[in-house]
Amino acid sequence: MKHFRIPLVSVIGGAECTPAEAALAEETGRLLAQNGYGVVCGGRGGVMAAVCKGxxxxxxxxxxxxxxxxxxxxxxxxxxxxxxxxxxxxxALVARAGVGVIAIGGGYGTLSEMALALKWGRRVTGLQTWDIEGVYRASDPADAVRFVLGEKK
Amino acid sequence: MKHFRIPLVSVIGGAECTPAEAALAEETGRLLAQNGYGVVCGGRGGVMAAVCKGxxxxxxxxxxxxxxxxxxxxxxxxxxxxxxxxxxxxxALVARAGVGVIAIGGGYGTLSEMALALKWGRRVTGLQTWDIEGVYRASDPADAVRFVLGEKK
Amino acid sequence: MKHFRIPLVSVIGGAECTPAEAALAEETGRLLAQNGYGVVCGGRGGVMAAVCKGxxxxxxxxxxxxxxxxxxxxxxxxxxxxxxxxxxxxxALVARAGVGVIAIGGGYGTLSEMALALKWGRRVTGLQTWDIEGVYRASDPADAVRFVLGEKK
Amino acid sequence: MKHFRIPLVSVIGGAECTPAEAALAEETGRLLAQNGYGVVCGGRGGVMAAVCKGxxxxxxxxxxxxxxxxxxxxxxxxxxxxxxxxxxxxxALVARAGVGVIAIGGGYGTLSEMALALKWGRRVTGLQTWDIEGVYRASDPADAVRFVLGEKK
Known part of the structure; x- marks a missing residue:
């Protein structure tokens, strides 16, 4: 049953970001919503605001x-x-709440979230972000969304 | 602006509860939703399940x-x-996330949440719960909802 | 083995307190140290400073x-x-870190710690504090220390 | 005044580690103690046990x-x-509690702590660990200790 549940994806990135990162985040947000997923994030500005807008x-x-x-x-x-x-x-809560994590840009805070998500075995993908072992480097938002939703190995 | 925001009320109580407490919680949930408020809770059984159901x-x-x-x-x-x-x-997160707190029954965990909410100056009301200074003793769910939404001093 | 371990007792109370409460806290600190126990507290002023001083x-x-x-x-x-x-x-961390809890005076924050400690089955005693079911009302610091160290039922 | 304060250094690394990493951690612990510093860590096995032993x-x-x-x-x-x-x-608490951080080996959990410490502007050094921008790569425990205590730029 559990037909009320809204699945979430964690989207992380800097509280300040470039216009290019904001565009990626907004597009990522639109795609996740179109796929029936909600977004959990840190709630602040930059990438977080852009993805929520999308x-x-x-x-x-x-x-x-x-x-x-x-x-x-x-x-x-x-x-x-x-x-x-x-x-x-x-x-830690942001990294855990989603079925997977999409990182866009970001600094050390974003890196800490990626690391925890990897520790917990979550799917982690990134756009213009840290190059850490275990992170799938996506080519664009659509690629990142496909990966994190498990449609791509 | 901020027209996307969904206001929340914290509803707390035991993970196991009596049928009477469950009925109170379910009715509380219905009334909060009818007033345009969402519910944030500890997510488990008992009072938490009943209020979410309502x-x-x-x-x-x-x-x-x-x-x-x-x-x-x-x-x-x-x-x-x-x-x-x-x-x-x-x-602490449950107690803080709502504009106010409605406690129904509950044990020591519920008491800890009431205490923190009172410390933070939140409106706290209770049905069949701890009798602590600063908590408004509601007569029924409608009374509790009116109080926590500020319609009653 | 584990001969390096330093057992701790949680001492809680207000960040501001009366001279009488401070005297009780300082005496409590002296007695705990004489019994080979360290103190874990919230680290701030009032009761916390007085117990650390003792x-x-x-x-x-x-x-x-x-x-x-x-x-x-x-x-x-x-x-x-x-x-x-x-x-x-x-x-929650303060309440959990000790083998038991001694509360001296205190407001809602102190009450939240007492409630959590009781939930976890810790021995909880108090001097001039909240009168909650399950809390042993001690007559003086020596009585509180005896209780929390398990020398008294 | 504050002559009671014991300064701490955060030492992080895997709960399981190689004998070589354990030897580095134990030596690091001895050096920190000789310099008057205590160690705060995650409290478990591997690197954490070895540094505490030292x-x-x-x-x-x-x-x-x-x-x-x-x-x-x-x-x-x-x-x-x-x-x-x-x-x-x-x-997050481990990363914050020390004046600086020494990482020895470690996986994703260690990486999350290094990232947070860097975010907070702490001095972070590592032995056989993640190669992240902002982390000083120490040649041996003595070098790591000198760096984190600020004796070396």
Whole structure:
């Protein structure tokens, strides 16, 4: 049964990003929503805002796990705001909540999330991000989405 | 703006509960959904399952912040599953995520969540639960919902 | 073997406290150290500072699990500073780290720690604090220490 | 003042390790203790056990932040056991608690800790570990210790 469940994909990346990264994130969000997946992310700006924007364009669900305790720091496109108050320890929650992880750009925080997801055996793919053993380097958002949803080995 | 945001109320209580508590929780869930609020809870059985069931009956949104790292432990009526892996430290996240807290029955775990919500100045109300200073003792689910949504001082 | 292990007792209470509570906490710290126990606490002021002061007077060990990410917020008598960055979710760690819990005064944060410790089956005793089912009301620090160390049923 | 404070260095690495890595960790522990530093680690086996063993040989202090809620999973050389119950989210606490981080070998969990420490601007050095931008590659334990204690740019 469990017909109420909304499957999620973790999308991670910097709170500040380039226009090119934002475009990749927005397209990734649209594709995930079209495939029936929601997005869980860190809830802030940059890549996180762009992916949430894309998801909303296609009527999908967005969840933001914020580091701080103030819901007001969420970007405008987060529907479900969880102000964890855990600081960067919340990265572990973001990495775990999705069936897989798509990283777009990003710095050390993003790297920490990729590492944890790999530790837990999640599918991890990246666009213009860290080149770590075990991460599938996607050619574009469609490739990243296919990989993380398991349609591609 | 922020027209995408879904406001949440935290509903807490035991993972096992009496039929009377379950009925209260289910009715609470229906009323919250009818008022346009989603429910965030610990995602497991008992009161948590009953409130999620009620929310779904009225087309609302349910979020479950699980203590473990396995999404499979969520009840059937949780839509958004966040397996925090934090154990009972996740109680702090449940208490914080809602605009207020409704406690129904419950043991020491529920008490810990009520205490944290009170510390953070959240509105906290209870049905058949701990009698702690600062908690509004509601007469029924409708009274609890009115209180937590701020329609009643 | 494990002859290196230092057993700990959790001592909890407000970050601000009365002189009477501070005196109780300091005496509690001295007694725990004399019994070969270290103290784990929230690392801040008030009861936490007073108990750490007492422990140090008798050459014991003090551990402070801070809510923030800045070690500088620890009181002067904490030897081992752990800036958890978890906010009040760190209360769960304080409650769990000791073989038992002694509460002195305190508000809602203290209550949340007592509740979690009771949930986990820890011995919990209190001096001038919340009157919750399952908490042993001690008459003085010596009584509290005897109880938490299991010398008294 | 604060003359009671014991400064800590975070030492990270796999819960299983090679004899060569264990030898490096044990030597690192001895050197840190000789320099007046305690060690904070994940509290388990492999590199974590070896470094704690070395610290104890020189009379230093060892702190173990365990992922689980059972203190019994700590290695024999941990003096201060903190069973966080946070799972791998405790990695963030390990990375933050030291003035700097020394990584020895290790897998994805170690990588997540290095990434967080770098994000927070901590000095991070490694022996036979991940080659990430910002990590100083030490030639031996003495070199790693000098770097992390700031004696070397």
């Amino acid at each position: 998801v909303n364009q296609m009527g999908g669900v967005t969840v933001g796990l914020l580091p701080g305790d103030d819901g007001g720091e969420a970007n405008d496109w987060v529907q479900i705001v969880i102000p964890t108050g855990l600081g960067e320890a919340r990265n | 929310v779904n009956q009225m087309g609302g949104v349910t979020v479950g912040l699980l203590p473990g790292d396995d999404g499979g432990e969520a009840n059937d009526w949780v839509q958004i599953v966040i397996p925090t892996g934090l154990g009972e430290a996740r109680n | 422990v140090n007077q008798m050459g014991g060990v003090t551990v402070g699990l801070l809510p923030g990410d800045d070690g500088g917020e620890a009181n002067d008598w904490v030897q081992i500073v752990i800036p958890t960055g978890l906010g009040e979710a760190r209360n | 610290v104890n040989q020189m009379g230093g202090v060892t702190v173990g932040l365990l992922p689980g809620d059972d203190g019994g999973e700590a290695n024999d050389w941990v003096q201060i056991v903190i069973p966080t119950g946070l799972g791998e989210a405790r990695n």
